[in-house]
Amino acid sequence: MAASMTTTAPTAVRRESRLRENIRLVLSYALLFLIALVFLYPFVLAISTSFKTLPEINERPVALIPQTFTLEGYQRMFALNVGRWAFNSFFIATTVTVSNVLFSALAGYSLTRIAFPGSRFVFLAIIGTMMIPGIVQLIPMFIVLKTLGMIDSYTGLIIPKMVTAFGIFLMAQFFEAIPREIEEAARIDGAGRFRMFFQIVLPLARPAIVALVIFSFQGSWNEFMHPLIVITTNQDLYTLPLGLAFLRGGLGQNLQWNALLAGSMLTTVPMATIFFFFQRYFIEGISYSGVKG
Amino acid sequence: MKAKHFALLTLLLAVALLLAACPAQPVAPAAPAAAEQPAAPGVINLQLMGWASSDAENVRLQEVVDGWNAANPDIQVTLNLVPDYDTKLQTSLAGGAPPDIFYVDSFRLPDLVAAGALLPIGDQMTDVDDFYPSLREAFTVDNVFYCPPKDFATLALEYNTDLFDAAGLAYPTADWTWDDLRAAAEALTDKDAGVVGFAINPDFARWIAFLYQAGGEVTTPDFSAMTLNTPEALTAMEFYVGLVRDGFAAPASDLDSGWPGEAFGKGRAAMTMEGNWIVPYLKDQFPNLKYGITELPSGPAGKATMAFTVCYGVAANGRNTEAATKVVDYLTGPVGMKAWTDLGLAMPTRQSLREGWLTMYPELEPMLSGAEYARKWQFRPGFADVLDTINSGLQEAFGGLKTPQQVLEEAQAVGEQVLAR
Numbered sequence: 001m002a003a004s005m006t007t008t009a010p011t012a013v014r015r016e017s018r019l020r021e022n023i024r025l026v027l028s029y030a031l032l033f034l035i036a037l038v039f040l041y042p043f044v045l046a047i048s049t050s051f052k053t054l055p056e057i058n059e060r061p062v063a064l065i066p067q068t069f070t071l072e073g074y075q076r077m078f079a080l081n082v083g084r085w086a087f088n089s090f091f092i093a094t095t096v097t098v099s100n101v102l103f104s105a106l107a108g109y110s111l112t113r114i115a116f117p118g119s120r121f122v123f124l125a126i127i128g129t130m131m132i133p134g135i136v137q138l139i140p141m142f143i144v145l146k147t148l149g150m151i152d153s154y155t156g157l158i159i160p161k162m163v164t165a166f167g168i169f170l171m172a173q174f175f176e177a178i179p180r181e182i183e184e185a186a187r188i189d190g191a192g193r194f195r196m197f198f199q200i201v202l203p204l205a206r207p208a209i210v211a212l213v214i215f216s217f218q219g220s221w222n223e224f225m226h227p228l229i230v231i232t233t234n235q236d237l238y239t240l241p242l243g244l245a246f247l248r249g250g251l252g253q254n255l256q257w258n259a260l261l262a263g264s265m266l267t268t269v270p271m272a273t274i275f276f277f278f279q280r281y282f283i284e285g286i287s288y289s290g291v292k293g
Numbered sequence: 294m295k296a297k298h299f300a301l302l303t304l305l306l307a308v309a310l311l312l313a314a315c316p317a318q319p320v321a322p323a324a325p326a327a328a329e330q331p332a333a334p335g336v337i338n339l340q341l342m343g344w345a346s347s348d349a350e351n352v353r354l355q356e357v358v359d360g361w362n363a364a365n366p367d368i369q370v371t372l373n374l375v376p377d378y379d380t381k382l383q384t385s386l387a388g389g390a391p392p393d394i395f396y397v398d399s400f401r402l403p404d405l406v407a408a409g410a411l412l413p414i415g416d417q418m419t420d421v422d423d424f425y426p427s428l429r430e431a432f433t434v435d436n437v438f439y440c441p442p443k444d445f446a447t448l449a450l451e452y453n454t455d456l457f458d459a460a461g462l463a464y465p466t467a468d469w470t471w472d473d474l475r476a477a478a479e480a481l482t483d484k485d486a487g488v489v490g491f492a493i494n495p496d497f498a499r500w501i502a503f504l505y506q507a508g509g510e511v512t513t514p515d516f517s518a519m520t521l522n523t524p525e526a527l528t529a530m531e532f533y534v535g536l537v538r539d540g541f542a543a544p545a546s547d548l549d550s551g552w553p554g555e556a557f558g559k560g561r562a563a564m565t566m567e568g569n570w571i572v573p574y575l576k577d578q579f580p581n582l583k584y585g586i587t588e589l590p591s592g593p594a595g596k597a598t599m600a601f602t603v604c605y606g607v608a609a610n611g612r613n614t615e616a617a618t619k620v621v622d623y624l625t626g627p628v629g630m631k632a633w634t635d636l637g638l639a640m641p642t643r644q645s646l647r648e649g650w651l652t653m654y655p656e657l658e659p660m661l662s663g664a665e666y667a668r669k670w671q672f673r674p675g676f677a678d679v680l681d682t683i684n685s686g687l688q689e690a691f692g693g694l695k696t697p698q699q700v701l702e703e704a705q706a707v708g709e710q711v712l713a714r
Contacts, residue, residue, distance in 0.1 A: 054578045058548065058558065076348070138380075142388040151390075224377075229384050233340060233373045245376030249345030256577075 026277055050074070050261035054105050057257050073258030078249075082266060085243040090270075092154070092239060093220040096161045101209055103163035108171030109197055113183070130165045134225065139157065142229045152237060156230040161220060174208035175201065197234040214278060221271055240267045337616045339370045341605075342385075342392035344378040347573060353636045360632065361623055368393075386410050395615040397440055399431040399602050399671045406434045407674050410605045413437045414618045417627045423643045431669035433606045441625040444639030446569035447504055447663030450474075450590065454583045456481055456488065456563040457589035465564070467659065470589035471506070471532055474564075478541035481563035491542035492553035492562030493533065495687030498670065498702045499566060502599050503529040505668050506592025512712070516673050519708035523699050528593065530697035534690045544691060557563050558582055568601060569660055571705045573638055588659045600667035602642070638656035640664070675711045 044064065049057055050073050052066040110116075111123045142151075148157030155199065177202060186196050202209070224241045231237045238246065244263045248255065294623055341358065345351055358372045367425050373392065373714060375381045379401075384407070397405060405411050415429070415438030423599045428442040454463050460481050465473070478490025509525035512518065520526070536542035548556035557565040558579035565571075566589060575582055588700065589598050605621040607614055627645060634641040634667070635652050640661050641647070651658055672679070687701030 010710050055580055058555065139384055139387045142384050144389055146388055225380075228377055228380065232375075232381075232385065232390075233371065241675070243605070246345050249374070249376065278422055 040286075046261050047265060050258055050265050052258055054256065054258060056251060070258070073256070073260075073262035075160060076256065076259040076261045078264060080243065080247065081235065081238075083236075085238045085240050087245075087266075088237060089221055089239040090240075091159050092161075093217050095158050096220040097159075097213055097217045099162040100164055100167050101212050104171045104212060105202060105205065105209065106197075107163065107168045108173075109175050109201060112172045112175045113201075123168075126165045126168055130169070133183065138225060138229055140225075145230060151232045152232055153230075154237070156221030157227055157237070161223075161226065164216070166215065170212055170215075171205065171208055173213070174205050176202050186287065210278070214275075218271065256280070256287075296672045305676060320551060335367055337368045337613045338621060339368065339393040339613060339617055340369050340373055341377060341394040341620070342373045342378075342382070343396040345374040345376065347638070347683060349573075349636060351600065352631060356630055357632045359625065361620060361629070364423055368620065370620055381683070386608075389610070389613060391671065393608060393613060394613045395606050395608070397432075397604050397606040398598075399442075399604070402432055402439065402604075403434060404674045405606065406439060410609055411439050412609045412611070412613075412614055412618075413439045413604055414607050414621060415439055417618055417621050420643075420645075423627075423645050425642060425644060425664040425667075427600055427664055427667045427669065428602050428642050431602050432487055440604035440606045441621060441701065442602045442604045442642040443625055443630075444634055445600050445664065445667075447660050447667050448499070448566050448568050448598045449558060449586050449588055449663060450564060450566055451473075451571060451583050452564045452587070452621075453557065453562075454585055460563075465587045465590070467588040467662075469587070471503075471590055471592050474590045475532075475536065475541065477642075478564065479539075480537060482541050484540070487548075488561055488563065489541060489543045489548065490563050491536060491549060492545060492556040493542050493552075494538070494544045494553055495684055495691050497683040497687070498599065499591055500529065500533050500683070501670075501688060502566070502589055502597055502666075503533050503592060505597030506589070506594060507532075508592070508594030510670065512708070516712060519642060519705050519712060520706060522705040524576055526701050527697060530690070530701055532592075533686070534697050537691045538693065557584070566639060568599075569640060573659070581665070584649070586656060586659050588662060592693050596668045598663040598665050599670050600664065601670050648665040673712065675714055676708075677710055679704055679708045 014195050027159075045062070048064055048066055051071070053068055053070050053072060056063070058066060107257075111119055113127075145151055145156045145160070148156075150159065182200060182204070183196055186200050192198070222241060223239070224245065226240045227242050228245075231242065235246075240263070244260065244267065247263055248261055322607070343354075344607045351521075355372050358370050364368050373632060382391075382395060393409065401589055402411075409445070415432060418424075418441045421429070423447075428445055429438055432439050432442060444525055450465055454464065455463055457477075459651070462477055465477065474491070479491035480571070482488065499608075501511070507525045507529040508527055509523055510520045510585075512520055537544070543556075545553045548559070548561040550556035550559060552562065553562065554563040554564045554567050554571045554574055556562045557571075558575055560582070575584065588596065605624055607617045607621060611617055622631070627643060628645055630641050631646055631649070633639070634650060635653065636648065637657070640657070641650050642664075643713070647661060651661065683700065686695060686703055688697040690697055690700050690704060
């Protein structure tokens, strides 16, 4: 009896604390679930609306599952050459990202690691361009590209975006933090400038590169103003954001929400997928740099 | 190991870049602007730029243009419908490469004329007097008729026949006055069912019809002075705001809707005042709604409605203005205009086409008849400030935060500043 007393008392306490912990767990999960719901609901609603008929979209209360499932919106998008636009978006974003990483890394490296007269000035001049708002560049950009005959072409879409001041700045900042001793060790081992850059410095800059890949790919994928002014007549060169804007058109109130949301899905889903995939590398990259630093 | 991997990856990236750059090179000459295609001898290529509309309209316009191209091998027109039209037009005008022919909204006309962007071609059109005078007027600045209207829309009164039947009321007619409108709105309002008699937004573009019906004006005809602080304007403002303050009318946002047409479609308002654009909208999104259309009611000074219209402008510094003028003459001429407006979504701007069009679309007669007494939606450059002041003023008056008199005084003051610029 006495023995059982001594054993039950702590068990009860333990049980109680476990119960409290469980309640806390349930409550925090409930809260997380609510927050997730708030974030996911608009997305789910957009997916469901893209499969609804126009009259049903206006019905209240809003049904989360379409009563009459229709592909009307998607058919309309595909009738508009959306495949070609998706290819353009993807092609341009890939090219721009690859070149942006390469040139930004090269420029960032030379501006921080190779001493030449005026390097500080060049660096500051490049950084200075970041202060010019994009909107005032629109018309000069159009005039320059027109003079160079790059209107309505992939060249006009890609070349002005091949390297960015932000990319150079990001890479330069990162290179600055890499100890010079590593390079000196490599030089003693007989490595040349490019070997050193590609084999020693660039691999160390992986977190910065991953960040830049994400920034420039997303930036290019979502870019609207630049393609808008570069593409004047050739609809085959539209990117997805231009295509979506075209769909909205001058319709004003009579927007075909199912088609617009179908287009938005086609624009968002590839990007979201890539991000889920990249997210791991992103975090991995940061932890790598932590270990090595 | 890792370094090697990375070097390989970098190399791959570099190769990918080269590959990516390569196709970009030959593509450039292969995809030039249609307007810059090396012209075959004797063939003039023109670009017609507009904004995208519904599929039906886009297709029909392309057919009309194709009809011209087939009949005129020496002048070939490329139809170019673009997103974000205003930005696009502004960039190409500023960049010195405007399209040969482009849409001009009557509201934007004064800005484009002030910028010297438009060639006055209105008087070179076939049978100029056939255009409704009110629409010709919408594209006339300082007695120069700049460009012919391609089509137009007017405001009319739409009414839900089921709700009128349920309330045992006679349908609205063209003979209605403000008092009839107010009495019907009161009778149709059903607070418990969440239905109001009339859906109206705090929107200058709607209130202005009441202003004209009351005999008021926004400015003097020569734009030398503002005339909003007048008894006529006050009558119009008090009537419009009063409907809302008394609960017989409500803005779309109070009816869970994005715009009055939606509130009307959902049956939350028994009447609304919109233009031709509401017809395809209701057909697509509320196919089961039963409704009728009639002219706007008369105010103390008689009938008035607003005309919203777009013309085909020819660029002043275009390279082939003569050919462009010919194309515009075809598009707005009896043949081109008929082919375009027979679709039924936009109305013909030529009086000679009225009867033929009405046999096809008799239900839209009130909207077409509006052309007889419609006023243009157009002011001076910079007038957007006045619009904003009135819109926000109406909003506050709807909420009871300002009196109609205060709204008018403020708009008058802002307008005087704009006119003094």
